[in-house]
Amino acid sequence: MNKYEQIAEYLQLFLDDEVRKTGISKVVVGLSGGLDSAVVAVLAHKVFGDDLLCVKMPSQYSSQSSLDDADELCRDFGLRNISCSIEPMLREYEAMNPDMDNLRKGNFSARMRMATLFDISARENALVLGTSNKSELMLGYGTLYGDLASAVNPIGDLYKSEVFELAEYLGVSECIIKKPPSADLWDGQSDEADLGYTYAQLDAAMKLYVDERLSREEIVGRGIDEKMLEMIISRIFRNHFKHKMPVIAKLTSRTLGHDFNYPRDITL
Secondary structure: OOHHHHHHHHHHHHHHHHHHOOOOOEEEEEOOOOHHHHHHHHHHHHHHHHHEEEEEOOOOOOOHHHHHHHHHHHHHHOOOEEEOOOHHHHHHHHHHOOOOOHHHHHHHHHHHHHHHHHHHHHHHOEEEEOOOOHHHHHHOOOOOOOOOOOOEOOOOOOOHHHHHHHHHHHOOOHHHHHOOOOOOOOOOOOHHHHHOOOHHHHHHHHHHHHHOOOOHHHHHHOOOOHHHHHHHHHHHHHOHHHHOOOOOOOOOOOOOOOOOOOOOOOOO
């Protein structure tokens, strides 16, 4: 059994356990036509079959290739899917706020998509699956209460470069694997252009800093670009608030997030 066969098997068991222990048997995932959502959708389909609903949520900034790629994935794997455009909401809000820059447009789009997805999950009595990978989570490259929101995330401990390899193992469409990563949040948006480095470069550094806990000096000594490393470290600490639930001021002896800590799967 190779590495990604083991990972895929484990993640399927993880999804089955974490979803069903809630008493819910259905899941929804936002399908963008990108790599991460494709991998989560394929994994979830192996576990839940037609109890998985993929939701496509295009806007006026979505590229036709992304829409086509999402459709191809659904055909290849027989994924049950619907389309629910956020374009009317986005256009209306942009009309009220003509000074919006690309970052605001991107954040608003991500939150509208997640609001839509959670509403559909309520209608379907389903849990929302997350699609953020470890590279994005560590760097804070995501929108709080937008694409970072979910009930269960199966790929949050896989770096982007590992998600590519898992996608290859799962047989995800080549058109999705080969295209440059983009969230289609505005015209011409590119993940790697935003970050300034390729995911391969970023992941190589983060594995040394995050997983192996090497010092700055040791990492630079292994040939990692020092400027990139400082950017990574700065982003990790600056965006740590995105990794946690809101901090609650402690006033009593039992406070959520401080010491009101029971196992998630406790049974009464």
